[in-house]
Amino acid sequence: MLSHLNTFFPRQSNFRIQYNFSKMFCFQCEQTMDGKGCTVKGKCGKSAEVSALQDLLVAQLKHLNSIVHHAKENDVKPVTTYSDHFNLEGLFATLTNVNFDEKRFQKYLEKGEKLIEFYLKNGGEKLKSVLHENGIQTADFSYSKPLKDLIKTGKEYQLDLTEEKRPVIFTKELIMYGLKGGAAYLDHARLLGYEDTSLYHYLSESLQKLSLPVSEFSLESLLEFALQTGNWNLSCMELLNRANTESYGHPEITTVSTTPVDGKCILVSGHDLRDLKLLLEQTEGKGVNVYTHGEMLPGNAYPELKKYSHLKGNYGGAWQDQVKEFAKFPGPILMTTNCLIPPAKNYSKRVFTRSSVGFSNLKHIENDDFSEIIKMAKKQKGFKNTKKLALKDIIVGFGMNQTLALADLIIDAVKEGAIKHFFLIGGCDGAEKERNYFEKLAEKTPKDTVILTLACGKYRFNKKDLGVIEFKGNKIPRVLDVGQCNDAYSAIQIALALANAFDTDVNSLPLSFAVSWFEQKAVSILLTLLHLGIKNIFLGPALPAFLEPSVLDVLVKLFGIRPIGDVDEDLKLMLKK
Template identity: 95%
Template sequence: MLSHLNNFLPRQSSLLMKCNFSKMFCFQCEQTINGKGCTAKGKCGKTAEVSALQDLLIEQLKHLNSVVHHAKENDVKPVTTYSDHFNLEGLFATLTNVNFDEKRFQKYLHKGEKLIETYLKNGGEKLKSVLHENGIQTADFSYSKPLKELIKTGKEFQIDLTEEKRPVTFTKELIMYGLKGGAAYLDHARLLGYEDTSLYHYLSEALQKLSLPVSEFSLESLLEFALQTGNWNLSCMELLNRANTESYGHPEITTVSTTPVDGKCILVSGHDLRDLKLLLEQTDGMGINVYTHGEMLPGNSYPELKKYSHLKGNYGGAWQDQVTEFAKFPGPILMTTNCLVPPPKKYSKRVFTRSSVGYENLKHIEGDDFSELIKVAKKEKGFKNTKKLALKDIIVGFGMNQTLALADLIIDAVKEGAIKHFFLIGGCDGAEKERNYFEKLAEKTPKDTVILTLACGKYRFNKKDLGVIEFKGNKIPRVLDVGQCNDAYSAIQIALALANAFDTDVNSLPLSFAISWFEQKAVSILLTLLHLGIKNIFLGPALPAFIDPSVLDVLVKLFGIRPIGDVDEDLKLMLKN
């Protein structure tokens, strides 16, 4: 097993290099430069200035939740509703390809400072004394400084790559990225009115814990902390699943057109189903067609969304192609969440942002009034002469409820040998050529196997005709689209239900995991899978740069994690299970 990692270990070991971190250092996503870390400008387009503000915001969140922790222990009047929501907003804004706007981060920092000041005011001298005893500053630094000074201060919070501290430092980063992903799920649920104070409490305590110096931790304790975070994220995903399905109904098997129709149009990208619903309501009867993009594709399968006749289908593919696709779209674009690629001037005036998404000079919509965006849609030319187009449709809607409704059929097909193996091929897409692996793997899977897929990685193969499995007069599609990355909970529940049906565990099922990761929500899902004890996950296109070789060694020994390699060789190993 370890020999299979040899090609990847130099990439990990290269993090020992001597870098100039005076500008920035970021390695939280898969596209980081040379697999080491972005040190001048982010590969995502993030500037050194924005990176510094994000680092400072993370530090402020640790500071705030340290204050919250000690305030709770000393019965200080809480302002937890506001601080809990701020934790979600702040963490979400620092995800890869979400917010690039310096001024928005300045506002976050000012908001965080007011929350800290409120706690200090409520706690009085007693709380200040307790904080000082625990080494927590209360007045030494102001987050209300001018933007340039905040950026300068943010650059001081660099990751400590001291060799002897690396395993602990890097594992703390792994946990932080898991928290970021879970916070995004909780924020989506919150906007639909679904909240769980126990999940907020874990997040707050985890941020406080991560504020402690590396000397307070052992690698073993941090790995346990990471798995606990995976368990927490499972609950976050369950809450979001409940929020979405109770608000919009359970996804149904739906054929989605990718061929546009003539008329005015709006494109909705990201993950926030609530924004899609609001926009459909506000454009109903206006003669403006709405199209989904990227991770919003599964929105077409929810009963309370698909009932709108002007939801016409899906346009384009995964996030990394949006510069080309958005330029050609003849209407405004609404970015509800990640993944935003910095827009060039040729279409930036047509892009609107929501929630934690931000980019300098893009129009940001606060509140729930989309009238300004609708006004732009009426002015733009819209689609014309589309009758000659005939693009391939996509079938979606195999969420937990729908797929489990077919469970008896699927189980019988397995028992009688019509289905020999299951693959979960899902996760994030990206521009690297190595991601072709997942497309080739899907194409080479035997015809008597079924592929569960979710997240934007499915765009690698969701328009390909991979056939059906005919069984007792039924046609079972070989590709079952479970939904967004936000719907990983559904995929997990399907796997657990199969295991229960065969009176075994997930690791004993004829089921293989091939996960493509890109950003922090993928990290949180990985931690959840590890918490559940799922082993032998194939991960790619490269291993995370923030996992130290010694930590990787432990994960390999405990869980059999392995980087993707040769498609044919990997497929042989998967089918042995």
């Protein structure tokens, strides 16, 4: 795909951003300060100290996997899967809005140190000699240090922003963020008992490769690497899709209530369906109702989850509104994954965290025993006098299986002109006013078009009455909720099935992509779309700060990526397909 890429690189952009930082540097998410990077405190809420510990953990993971790489090449036994699992846990903890707890990062670093010691001990002098030949450090460095010393060391691993190195360094970061997103999906699948050693191997080898100096890379090779990572992430999402559907059944069209009912209650936020299942099992018959929040909304559509009568529906909207919504929720809250905002005092004692999620003053559930949160729920006031409420329901459950079951109807509707165009409008949500673009776009799409949506960006319009398309006595909803962000896999399969039905490719379909991004899972999905050769994606609300101008030039030329602009003008362009 990139065989002619080198012809683009001689032309360098004259645009240069000036970077000034003292305490930290992070630009891995969309909301980064001034579109450049956070330098004093993360806009996500993380401190400079946590940022330093995250930088140190990522550096340790690169170091560990460099050792693993050479251990495998030199047949050092045993090569343990513990390091593969640690890669997932460690990377997941560094995603935006996941973990803010300094002591948890200290524990991760200590765990990584033990794995490094394990390989060095088993490899003996032979492995140490090979590592020395390749410039890989084997001298003792103890991570069992006071936090202040670890933080000081972590600051040494901030990005090198030397101007001439930026294109390569920034593109390495693009790949790293893609790996972080895929690692999160693999971790979810692992917890359900689904693992793939080839996917673990790619992650380990990629971390090793990213540890190499800038001089080892060309921009062409890095962009090839980025697209390979997109292919890898496609497989990660496929594995998680299989894990979820084989564990809980295929999502079904489901009407989800957003009106609470009287009674004690627990709110579940994040993405982890396994935690939702465990909580439903442990609350059954105990007089405690369960509600989903944010990206857990699609959980209501899975047969093995919706069968619980005390799963009462969805409360609230996307992650950025949680400070207001959690304060009003009359029970405890379980954060299974991102996105966690540093909690306000008026509800922090009611928030519990799981897996890679952490914050210093929140209770963390280490095992699968939810008795403490259930006990708290019984002590809280719960919902009262809800009969007077009548909030709008949400229809979910249009995953791959369900939507493809309707394929003949949809294809006939296209052939006979009842459906003129498809849109994929989805991705991450956030607080910026510019994200209203996606709401306005959905509202302005013609009434003979269908919108596929996924992830928390759907909350911009999933309670709006955008109508149905009446065709041969059937009513096809204009908004089809495909699921969580990882269900981009389902959306891709739906698009490929449509292309196959019309004997064409995805780019030739009357299908337009308007993608809202926020964090690293969105980066991995974007790389997957590019790997598949999908072009003319409208991306926003802002382009990633880690896309250096010369690299962005290439992506624009090859794939037609464009920033969102005026809704009406963009819609005209989309409808030209």
